[in-house]
Amino acid sequence: xxxxxxxxxxxxxxxxxxxxxxxxxxxxxxxxxxxxxxxxxxxxxxxxxxxxxxxxxxxxxxxxxxxxxxxxxxxxxxxxxxxxxxxxxxxxxxxxxxxxxxxxxxxxxxxxxxxxxxxxxxxxxxxxxxxxxxxxxxxxxxxxxxxxxxxxxxxxxxxxxxxxxxxxxxxxxxxxxxxxxxxxxxxxxxxxxxxxxxxxxxxxxxxxxxxxxxxxxxxxxxxxxxxxxxxxxxxxxxxxxx
Numbered sequence: 001x002x003x004x005x006x007x008x009x010x011x012x013x014x015x016x017x018x019x020x021x022x023x024x025x026x027x028x029x030x031x032x033x034x035x036x037x038x039x040x041x042x043x044x045x046x047x048x049x050x051x052x053x054x055x056x057x058x059x060x061x062x063x064x065x066x067x068x069x070x071x072x073x074x075x076x077x078x079x080x081x082x083x084x085x086x087x088x089x090x091x092x093x094x095x096x097x098x099x100x101x102x103x104x105x106x107x108x109x110x111x112x113x114x115x116x117x118x119x120x121x122x123x124x125x126x127x128x129x130x131x132x133x134x135x136x137x138x139x140x141x142x143x144x145x146x147x148x149x150x151x152x153x154x155x156x157x158x159x160x161x162x163x164x165x166x167x168x169x170x171x172x173x174x175x176x177x178x179x180x181x182x183x184x185x186x187x188x189x190x191x192x193x194x195x196x197x198x199x200x201x202x203x204x205x206x207x208x209x210x211x212x213x214x215x216x217x218x219x220x221x222x223x224x225x226x227x228x229x230x231x232x233x234x235x236x237x238x239x240x241x242x
Contacts, residue, residue, distance in 0.1 A: 016141060017072065017204065020211040023144050043069075043138070043149040049184035049192040056147065068181045070201050071138035073173040074146050074216045075223060080104065082117050082130040101132065125189035132156060137219045139212070141177070146219055154185065155196035162198035169200065174216050175209055177201040 041056035044063070052065040078101025081094040096106035096117075104112050112118055117129035134151040151159055163173060170176045179199040186192050204212060 017139070017208040017212055019142060019144065020215060021207075040137070040146055040148045043147050045149070045152060045155070045182065045194055045196060047194060049194055051182040051184055051194060053180070053182065068179060069140065070177050070179045071140045071147070072176070072204070072212055073136055073178055074139050074212065074219045075137040076134055076173070077101070077223065079133045079135055079150075080112055080118075080130050081133070082106075086124070096130070104130075125187065125191070127153075134159060135223075137223060139215065146215075149180070149196075151196055152193075154187070154193050158195060158197055166200050170203055174212055176203045 043056070044054035046052065046054065052067060053069060054063040055066050055069065057064050078098075080096075080098040080101055082096040082104070084095045094106065096104045096109055098104045098112055102112055104110055104115060108115065108117070112130070115130060116122060120126055120128055122129035123131075132153050134156055136149045136151065137146040138149055139146045162178075166173060166176060166178070177200075179201045181197045181199070183195050183197055184192060185195045
């Protein structure tokens, strides 16, 4: 074994995602968040072709602009939002929204797959009137709690392609570190927008993966009770009681 390999083995005991071994996330959240709603900091994707992520800082009123970052995708799930009138910002909730991409709540509500507004041509420029998104729970190296990134509609195809590349090599999206970047794109209507890009960075070690998989299960449970916030680009409506 070379000196460089020895150094890497030593580093892996205290770096990467090994910090999770000294922190019981599930029991800590259960104890400290008793009676409170789980909330995670948000990574924002700007609009209008801006290619800098807005990352949360220790100051909840301040963000940091970065060109790229790396993280493990702990969990991800679909979401939908439909507005009768064009959404122009603010905190107004959608007329109908879905927290799982399957069942809509509001008007018209019901099975999303059968909904008229889930068809192309019902929205502006031939798009769907009901907008699809995907919420990602991400863990950066050295962090204990995940961050949320909400992918807009224009980033769903690149994300799907990325999963098709990484799954054969990793087996699961949480088995490796993903690098996130942004690029500027233009839709068929000539509107400039910001699109997320994804690259495989490295596969987790067996020790890291065991810790990450345990955290993933906790995050899946917590995600069912995480409220949606308009500032995340998610659906700004209250989640119904289970």
